[in-house]
Amino acid sequence: MSQILTLTLNPTIDIFSDVESVRPIRKMRTENARYDPGGGGINVARVINRLGGEVEAVFLAGGMTGMWLDTLLGKEDVPRQKIEIAGETRVAFAVNEKASGLDYRFVPSGPMVTEAEIGTFMDVVRAFDGGYVVASGSLPKGCSADILIEIARAASGKGARFVLDSSGEGLKATLSQAKVYLVKPSRGELESYVGHALDDAGVSEAAADLVHRGVAELVAVTLGAQGAVLAHSDGVIRVSAPQIKARSTIGAGDSFLGAMVWALSRGWLLADALHLAVAAGAAAITRPGTQLCRREDIVSHYPHFPKLEPVR
Known part of the structure; x- marks a missing residue:
C-alpha cells in the first residue's frame, strides 16, 4: 500500500511547443514539441515519485487519449490506477512565443463524467489505508464540488491526512465542511476565498486565521517570485524564492505541493519542508514548458537545504 494517494478527476495530456510569434489566421509552425501527463494530482504524484516517495496516482481517463495518458505515466514508472470513463480525456496545448518569451495556454474543460464513474473512483478512495490523500486539480463536468468534501471525509475516516489544492466553490465548501490537514492556495486563490485583496502582511494574517479557526492544520500560500x-x-513561516531566471511558470505549484507532501510524509520539520517546496517550485520554473522540477535540479541548485534521502 502506498503512503500517499493523489487524486485527479480531470487529468490532461499537456502538449508544449515553441513558435516564433503568435498571429491570427496564419499557420504558425511549431517546434520542440513535448508531451507530458498532466492534471494537479498526477503532477504531484510525478514529483513525489521522482523524490523516491511511496505514491499512487488515481485518475479518471477515457478514450484513446486516456490510453495515451496512461502510457506517458508508465514511461515515468509512476504507480497508478486508471478509472475508465466513457468520455475522452482532454488534451491541453501551450506554446512559448519566442519573440516575446510569453507562454500561451489553451485548456479545454474536459469530458462529462457519470455518477457511476465517480462512484468507482470513490470506492478506490475509501479503500485506501495510507497516510496522505491529495486532491488537486479542476473538476470535470458532471461532478459536483461536494466530491471534495466526500473525499476529505473518506480520508479522515481512515486516519489519513487530507491535502487540498483547489479554488473557488470547491475550496470554500470543503474548508467549511470537512477536516483538512494541508491546504495550498495561491495568493489569488486566498484573496478570492476571503473576498478582498491582501498585502504581504494580510496574506500571513489570513493564513494564520484559517489555522486558528480550525479550518486547516496547515495553510501554505504560494506567492510566485516572492x-x-x-x-x-x-x-x-515565510521563505523567499531564490533569484533565478524564469523560463516557464507552468507546473511550479504542483512541484511545490509534491515536494512539501513528500517532506511532510518523511517527518521533516515544517520549516525544512517549506524550504524544499519553494526550491522545487523554483526548480520547475527554470525548466521550459510543462516540465516539472527534477530531483537533480533541487539538489544542485539548493545544496544548503536538508539533504534529500537516496532513491530506493
Missing part, C-alpha cells in the same frame, strides 16, 4: 508562507499552530 516565495511562500506556511501558517501552523505556532505561527507563520
Whole structure:
C-alpha cells in the first residue's frame, strides 16, 4: 500500500511547443514539441515519485487519449490506477512565443463524467489505508464540488491526512465542511476565498486565521517570485524564492505541493519542508514548458537545504 494517494478527476495530456510569434489566421509552425501527463494530482504524484516517495496516482481517463495518458505515466514508472470513463480525456496545448518569451495556454474543460464513474473512483478512495490523500486539480463536468468534501471525509475516516489544492466553490465548501490537514492556495486563490485583496502582511494574517479557526492544520500560500508562507499552530513561516531566471511558470505549484507532501510524509520539520517546496517550485520554473522540477535540479541548485534521502 502506498503512503500517499493523489487524486485527479480531470487529468490532461499537456502538449508544449515553441513558435516564433503568435498571429491570427496564419499557420504558425511549431517546434520542440513535448508531451507530458498532466492534471494537479498526477503532477504531484510525478514529483513525489521522482523524490523516491511511496505514491499512487488515481485518475479518471477515457478514450484513446486516456490510453495515451496512461502510457506517458508508465514511461515515468509512476504507480497508478486508471478509472475508465466513457468520455475522452482532454488534451491541453501551450506554446512559448519566442519573440516575446510569453507562454500561451489553451485548456479545454474536459469530458462529462457519470455518477457511476465517480462512484468507482470513490470506492478506490475509501479503500485506501495510507497516510496522505491529495486532491488537486479542476473538476470535470458532471461532478459536483461536494466530491471534495466526500473525499476529505473518506480520508479522515481512515486516519489519513487530507491535502487540498483547489479554488473557488470547491475550496470554500470543503474548508467549511470537512477536516483538512494541508491546504495550498495561491495568493489569488486566498484573496478570492476571503473576498478582498491582501498585502504581504494580510496574506500571513489570513493564513494564520484559517489555522486558528480550525479550518486547516496547515495553510501554505504560494506567492510566485516572492516565495511562500506556511501558517501552523505556532505561527507563520515565510521563505523567499531564490533569484533565478524564469523560463516557464507552468507546473511550479504542483512541484511545490509534491515536494512539501513528500517532506511532510518523511517527518521533516515544517520549516525544512517549506524550504524544499519553494526550491522545487523554483526548480520547475527554470525548466521550459510543462516540465516539472527534477530531483537533480533541487539538489544542485539548493545544496544548503536538508539533504534529500537516496532513491530506493
